[in-house]
Amino acid sequence: MPPSLESAAPQPSWSLPLEAVLASLSTSPAGLGNEEAEDRRRRWGPNQPVPPRRRRAWVDFLARFANPLVLILLFASGLSAATGNTSSFIIVAIVVLLSVVLDFIQERQAEAAVEALRRTVAVRARVLRDGAEATLPLDQLVPGDVVRLSAGDLVPADCRLLQARDLFVNQAVLTGEAYPVEKRAEDTPTAPAMAGEATACLFMGTSVIAGSATAVICQTGAATLFGRISGSLRSVPPPTAFEIGVRRFGFLILRLTIFLVLFVLTVNVLFHRPWLDSLMFALALAVGLTPELLPMIVTVTLARGALRLAKRRVIVKRLASMHNVGAMDVLCTDKTGTLTEASIRLVRALDCQGTEGRHPFDLAYLNSRFETGLRSPLDEAILVHGEAAQGAPDLAAWRKCDEVPFDFERRRVSVLVENGGERLLVVKGAPEDLLRLSGRYRGPGGDALPLDDGTRARLDAQFQALGREGCRALAVATKPLPPDREHIDRADECDLVFEGHLAFLDPPKASATAAVAALARSGVAIKILTGDTEAVTRHLCGELDLPIRGVMTGEELRSLSEDALRARLPQVTVFCRVTPQQKERVLLACRQTGHVVGFMGDGVNDASALHAADVGISVDSATDVAKEAAGIILLDQDLSVVHEAVLEGRRTVLNVTKYVLMGSSSNFGNMFSMAGAALFLPFLPMTPVQVLLNNLLYDASETGIPFDNVEEEALARPVYWNLPLILRFMLVLGPVSSLFDFLTFYVLLHLLHANEALFQTGWFVESLATQVLVIFIIRTPRAPWRSHPHPVLAGLALATAALAALLPLTPLAPVFGLVAPPPLFYLLLGAAVLAYLALAEGVKRLFFRRFST
């Protein structure tokens, strides 16, 4: 059930005289000046139904210190400073500050970059400012602004109409009513009881189906009806599967961390070790083990993918779409404009005898010329054909009286026209429906003859034959109406006189065949969801080499239960003659069967399906509603970039997975080692400062991951966030790394007879070097020497390992409590690192052979 408008209390602006509305807004039909608008924007805030909870930079920065672990740690080191250990406090503060800054800057930059991209494809409105028409993003509008609207536009805010011509809007978002509603400008409207009946008002989130209007904005942003409804219903978009997966992983690590910290603390207290040191050590451990960088790495990796795609002229509006597009295994698409050129050409106009004739064309031209709905490419083709090939019929004598605009449920458009006192209804639309609504047809002599079964069958055959040739067809029908008829509605579309067919050709896109094949090779199945007929779609599939497994029509779909639909889905690749609601239904059903589903479309009729999809793809030239609903916008109508987007999405998720595999296995290993060390060592295995420094350097080395290359073979299949696989990997590799830690302990204590400082130094170096270098193993399913890491990643990892090894030899060493180890240590360290990497490589191979796909 869509949220309902009907319960909203009536607003004064629905029924006040127009004068009073303008006065209360201190504006006029000429609109506002720029300065005044700027002032109001500051006062009222941006025109967004749900204002983003964006914090000021410094608030955001400070909020990162509000992490309880960090606070307790700072407090504890403050305590130790009070007892005389000031250097430890300073170092703790610096390390904490550095890691927060690192996190903050990276995440901010990534978000700013994505926001900039998003703005390039923002929906815009035509608004009067300083007396001239300007085109501004919707969020810039303020109460008192005067906007101009025409078919296809989103209503930008809650408005009162100043002028309207044949204005029809779709209010389905608010009322659930699929048919267009007519709106009129009125000076003093009668007070409506419900918003749906406020005929002189337009509401944010609804869209213009036909006609044109000028309107003054009364409410913006959260004050609009839509804002009030969405404020309660949709303030936070539901998290995607990926976000849930990442969060779940974070919680898992957190639980393990708490367990370990409590364990270490208990052991230390039981063994009567200094309690302040023990507390700080435990806290430092907790800071080190929590994957605090995870959200940042996810954002930065996704944003980097988005920026790379922007170079291919693909704009990612929602970062979560990056993951979904990589995981997508079914892509549903409409036909016109995505698979075809959308440069539709009228090739023939046939009368009821099947001969080419001028009469049906002239009627269609009349209909297209006077209709004020969103210009469809079919109308474009009719008008172009009129002007070029055939010479436009002279419409000087004709006057338009009224219109019933096109909608995707009826699939037809009617205009009422007048010529010398005679009134004629001209209907243009889907041939099978028009034939059903006709009682007569235009005979050879020009008279309207009764439609007998034989003629019906003949006309239907004519339509079918056009479809088999790959021609899209429209029919035209008429009905004389009495001279006093001013208005028409849907009920008038009956007892028509069938006039003939128009045939159109829409060539397939040159790039489509290759793009469809590429997607199929990459494990993305394609389904077509079109309002067009089966014959035309089959013809197109033939031209595109797109195999058809099964076809289902909207008619058939209507009679299927949800269960039956889900059962049939795998066999059906083409859905034809489907309505917008049915497109959405197919999409949801497909998602329920466990697929990650994309939808690509550009029309008003595609918006609900775009919303329902895991990833909605649209084009920059699409209608506002479609653009608004999509998560990814293609700046060029080129299908091949969709394949690029799929690969980029996979690359992104694989890189996030690398970070998580690294972090989880080394953290898990560290937990074992720490627990062991706590039990058997007479002192702390590392000082709290060393633990923090270790963590900071490790984090820094990982910031190269978003840049990393990904192997081609890893991109060949849809990539999911695979938590079970990650956990299994952690359970296998973690203990392996612990094994080496214990080996290091043994060597340090028994071969090198290390004292406390040397032990801590030794473990600091070994632990950092192994954790950092194992990225070369984990980052690829191949052998590490057969795969090229990105130079930034390789550089950072090697530099960090080198820094770890050399730091104890520098003058800085005493600051961190490090001492210079003997040369023998380095020899053993080198051997241990190599052995560890070799073992990790072996484990990885076994693991991937066993568990991957």
Ligand SMILES: Nc1ncnc2c1ncn2[C@@H]1O[C@H](COP(=O)(O)OP(=O)(O)OP(=O)(O)O)[C@@H](O)[C@H]1O
């Ligand atoms: N301008 C128009 N005038 C009359 N009828 C129209 C017009 N545009 C579309 N129709 C009818 O509505 C049907 C559905 O429209 P359309 O084919 O554009 O839907 P769609 O789902 O967007 O299809 P596609 O996948 O080709 O984009 C058409 O097949 C035609 O019968």
Ligand SMILES: [Mg+2]
């Ligand atoms: Mg379409």
